[in-house]
Amino acid sequence: MAEIPSVAEKYGSKVGEVPVGHGDYVAGGAGGMPFLSFENPSKRRPMIAGEVRDSLVGYPELAAGMFSGREKDPADWAMMWKEIGADMIFLRLTGTDPSVGTTTAEDAVRIVKEIDERTRLPIMVHGCGVQEIDHEILPRICSEVRDTRLIVSCVEEEDYKRLSAAAMAGGHHVLAFSNLDINLAKQMNILLSDFGVEKDNIFMDPLMAPLGMGLDYSYSVNERIRLSALRGDRMLQVPMVCHTGEAWDVADATSDEPGLGDPAHRVAWWEAITAICAMMSGADLLVMRGPSAADMVRVYAEELAGGS
Amino acid sequence: MATAIEYFKLLPKTNCKDCGQPTCLAFAMLLANQKAKLEDCPHVSGEAVEAMKESSAPPVNTVKVGTGENAVAMGGENVLYRHERRFENPIAYAVSVSDSWDAPRIAEAVAKAKSLAFDRVGMVFRLDLVSVSNDSGESDEFLAAVDAVLADWDLPIMFEINDVGVAEAALSRHAALKPLVYAGETADVEAFAKLATKHGCPLGIRAKGVEAAADAAEIAAKAGCKDLVLDLGASNLKECLEWQTIARRAAINRKFRPLGHPLMNRVGCGEYAVATAVLSTLKYGSLVVFDGLEPYEALPLFTLRQNIYTDPQVPIQVKQDLYPIGDPGPHSPIMFTTNFSLTYFTVRADIEKSKIPVWLQIVNTEGLSVLTAYSAGKFEPERVAAAFEESGVLDKSDGPVVVPGLVARMSGKLSEEIGRDVVVGTNESKDIPKHLREITS
Ligand code: B12
Ligand code: SF4
Numbered sequence: 001m002a003e004i005p006s007v008a009e010k011y012g013s014k015v016g017e018v019p020v021g022h023g024d025y026v027a028g029g030a031g032g033m034p035f036l037s038f039e040n041p042s043k044r045r046p047m048i049a050g051e052v053r054d055s056l057v058g059y060p061e062l063a064a065g066m067f068s069g070r071e072k073d074p075a076d077w078a079m080m081w082k083e084i085g086a087d088m089i090f091l092r093l094t095g096t097d098p099s100v101g102t103t104t105a106e107d108a109v110r111i112v113k114e115i116d117e118r119t120r121l122p123i124m125v126h127g128c129g130v131q132e133i134d135h136e137i138l139p140r141i142c143s144e145v146r147d148t149r150l151i152v153s154c155v156e157e158e159d160y161k162r163l164s165a166a167a168m169a170g171g172h173h174v175l176a177f178s179n180l181d182i183n184l185a186k187q188m189n190i191l192l193s194d195f196g197v198e199k200d201n202i203f204m205d206p207l208m209a210p211l212g213m214g215l216d217y218s219y220s221v222n223e224r225i226r227l228s229a230l231r232g233d234r235m236l237q238v239p240m241v242c243h244t245g246e247a248w249d250v251a252d253a254t255s256d257e258p259g260l261g262d263p264a265h266r267v268a269w270w271e272a273i274t275a276i277c278a279m280m281s282g283a284d285l286l287v288m289r290g291p292s293a294a295d296m297v298r299v300y301a302e303e304l305a306g307g308s
Numbered sequence: 309m310a311t312a313i314e315y316f317k318l319l320p321k322t323n324c325k326d327c328g329q330p331t332c333l334a335f336a337m338l339l340a341n342q343k344a345k346l347e348d349c350p351h352v353s354g355e356a357v358e359a360m361k362e363s364s365a366p367p368v369n370t371v372k373v374g375t376g377e378n379a380v381a382m383g384g385e386n387v388l389y390r391h392e393r394r395f396e397n398p399i400a401y402a403v404s405v406s407d408s409w410d411a412p413r414i415a416e417a418v419a420k421a422k423s424l425a426f427d428r429v430g431m432v433f434r435l436d437l438v439s440v441s442n443d444s445g446e447s448d449e450f451l452a453a454v455d456a457v458l459a460d461w462d463l464p465i466m467f468e469i470n471d472v473g474v475a476e477a478a479l480s481r482h483a484a485l486k487p488l489v490y491a492g493e494t495a496d497v498e499a500f501a502k503l504a505t506k507h508g509c510p511l512g513i514r515a516k517g518v519e520a521a522a523d524a525a526e527i528a529a530k531a532g533c534k535d536l537v538l539d540l541g542a543s544n545l546k547e548c549l550e551w552q553t554i555a556r557r558a559a560i561n562r563k564f565r566p567l568g569h570p571l572m573n574r575v576g577c578g579e580y581a582v583a584t585a586v587l588s589t590l591k592y593g594s595l596v597v598f599d600g601l602e603p604y605e606a607l608p609l610f611t612l613r614q615n616i617y618t619d620p621q622v623p624i625q626v627k628q629d630l631y632p633i634g635d636p637g638p639h640s641p642i643m644f645t646t647n648f649s650l651t652y653f654t655v656r657a658d659i660e661k662s663k664i665p666v667w668l669q670i671v672n673t674e675g676l677s678v679l680t681a682y683s684a685g686k687f688e689p690e691r692v693a694a695a696f697e698e699s700g701v702l703d704k705s706d707g708p709v710v711v712p713g714l715v716a717r718m719s720g721k722l723s724e725e726i727g728r729d730v731v732v733g734t735n736e737s738k739d740i741p742k743h744l745r746e747i748t749s
């Protein structure tokens with residue numbers, strides 16, 4: 001038989017490995033491009049985090065209908081995610097914004113603790129997007145939830161000090177957001193390091209644009225980030241987080257235009273393809289919305305990783 | 309692609325200027341940038357030209373299936389990552405029909421294949437090929453099935469045939485259509501290669517794994533076959549990803565010719581088949597043949613192909629201009645948006661849905677979406693006002709001027725610039741019809 005020239009790249013560097021939650025889940029560690037066993041000894045597949053909210057205002061009805069009523073209670077919803085096979089819970093506290101819901105700081109802390117006690121899965125907490133509120137509630141969570149290592153989502157260039165300080169004090173991780181640009185992603189990680197956040201406590205979110213809405217940019221930005229990390233750029237050697245739930249906002253994914261087929265099946269593919277593109281371009285953690293998409297992606301990722 | 313230095317070595321280095329360049333080195337640089345042809349130097353030897361053609365041919369062959377403007381080109385790739393350079397030829401998708409089906413069933417499958425066509429961003433996303441599979445093992449059945457397909461299908465076709473005799477019969481009749489002949493794993497590669505070469509048609513072969521595929525490709529090449537498509541015979545996602553990556557890296561990084569061909573996958577239907585197609589679209593596939601494809605699978609898959617094969621350096625754009633939608637008059641609303649294709653076609657489609665005539669002004673934002681353009685300072689009120697001025701739309705209609713909801717911030721300034729009131733529109737274009745009805749009633 002023909003002899004095939006060796007094509008394995010010797011990158012020489014790898015992405016850091018970060019334990020989360022109670023330490024039994026680890027993200028990152030890639031030493032090559034995704035799933036290539038001939039150059040990437042890590043058999044780890046990306047972690048999958050299921051999205052849970054404290055309020056259903058603004059949450060797509062089609063998605064809500066997929067959780068059999070269990071979406072009404074965050075901890076129960078999180079349990080359902082665990083049953084589906086999720087590795088992590090992504091809690092979005094939309095209801096802490098008074099124009100949306102009535103969740104208080106105490107409620108928020110209680111919800112996080114309940115999710116932790118019932119699922120024992122690692123948790124990523126995200127605020128409501130209103131700066132003053134997030135600045136109050138997220139630090140409370142950081143200081144009052146101590147026996148699991150959270151990922152605090154998210155810090156940005158103009159606003160990272162308060163949340164990073166709170167996360168550091170509580171022994172948690174931070175998620176560094178940047179907008180579709182390798183240099184901005186790197187800049188964020190430098191800012192955080194200079195501020196004192198250990199590299200082992202940083203995750204980065206380079207903004208995954210969904211299928212049909214800028215995925216072309218994201219796919220390439222992610223690939224460049226991952227290649228630079230493998231080729232030695234220390235400031236990019238942190239696990240990459242991609243949200244795929246925005247796929248639900250793409251008109252083609254959910255429209256009931258005739259001839260496009262069942263929206264529930266279509267949106268599942270829309271999100272699954274967004275997620276596959278994210279992991280094929282280097283994502284170490286996928287934050288997902290739809291249960292069927294999450295299930296498909298987990299099964300495929302396991303098979304690709306060649307482990308279980 | 310050869311480098312300037314590689315070209316320079318072949319040149320006589322006399323700096324005689326007959327090529328129009330001051331020095332041989334300057335000429336070599338042009339060659340490397342593909343701005344000149346080696347033949348432009350009258351002093352370079354014939355053998356050197358040949359040698360160079362060989363080594364500067366793209367590392368992956370280009371194979372064409374079908375004829376004329378509908379022909380599907382596969383391969384021709386030069387890079388491994390799309391940020392380096394735009395991928396050349398979009399992956400093609402096919403669905404298969406069986407020659408053991410009766411004519412009505414084939415007609416139904418072809419009609420379904422044709423229905424997988426969607427107008428998006430000024431293009432038609434569609435299925436590329438119908439494949440006819442010789443399950444019967446008979447020539448007559450096969451030819452009848454091909455006729456049944458051709459009755460209603462005018463895009464390229466492919467044949468899945470294991471038996472050389474049947475292939476001979478099929479190509480004798482249909483070679484002019486340049487179908488892809490896909491021989492199964494058990495087929496006699498040499499015989500098929502000779503046959504395909506004789507009829508000037510592309511050949512697809514299947515062998516399990518990169519080594520076996522390279523061997524098969526060598527046999528086909530020796531038999532004179534240049535237009536080859538390789539199926540590496542992957543039986544799961546992992547093999548598909550790893551084998552296709554090895555093949556493409558070997559071709560591009562190591563100039564390993566036997567694997568420098570477009571790659572294809574024969575899948576079934578349903579979830580796993582689509583997942584394989586998604587992977588193959590990302591990692592180096594040129595053709596996926598399905599047993600069947602549902603619209604809810606086709607639209608996301610075709611959208612993915614468009615996303616991956618678009619030029620990473622240049623967003624697709626439309627021209628700055630005034631676009632009348634549905635015969636607007638002197639009181640029709642005036643709407644405006646950016647010249648990013650995705651934005652323009654989304655907004656246009658939603659305006660059309662409303663059935664209300666509108667003047668749609670497109671503003672050149674260098675292909676950026678509404679918020680991206682606004683943050684980049686390319687969608688300022690001044691720029692919008694200038695576009696209005698250029699098209700004269702404000703004299704054509706005294707109707708309401710609608711600002712995209714996401715940039716409501718620009719309303720005050722824009723109103724000042726154009727000396728007219730403006731209305732803030734919806735954030736999402738899908739809500740445009742409702743809003744249009746409100747402001748025009
Ligand atoms: C892909 C993308 C990019 C691509 C460019 C894509 C392109 N060709 O425009 C790239 C990577 C280049 C990019 C760059 C930047 N981006 Co950008 N990008 C996106 C992303 C992910 C998707 C944009 C998109 O394609 N939208 C789809 C189109 C169809 O949407 P649209 O044009 O808004 O049109 C919709 C509506 O506005 C409405 N509509 C449109 N016209 C009209 C007209 C009327 C009358 C009405 C009623 C409605 C209407 O209908 C459409 C469908 O609903 C968004 C985030 C997101 N998910 O939206 C960020 C986003 C737009 N980007 C953002 C930013 C800040 C930037 C940068 C400045 C950051 C940077 N990295 O430097 C740069 C600037 C670019 C530059 N300097 O050249 C921010 C904008 C922040 C803000 N709120 O103002 C966003 C929102 C991301 C974020 N959350 O921070 N970006
Ligand atoms: S014509 Fe040929 S030999 Fe003369 S300068 Fe140009 S490249 Fe050199």
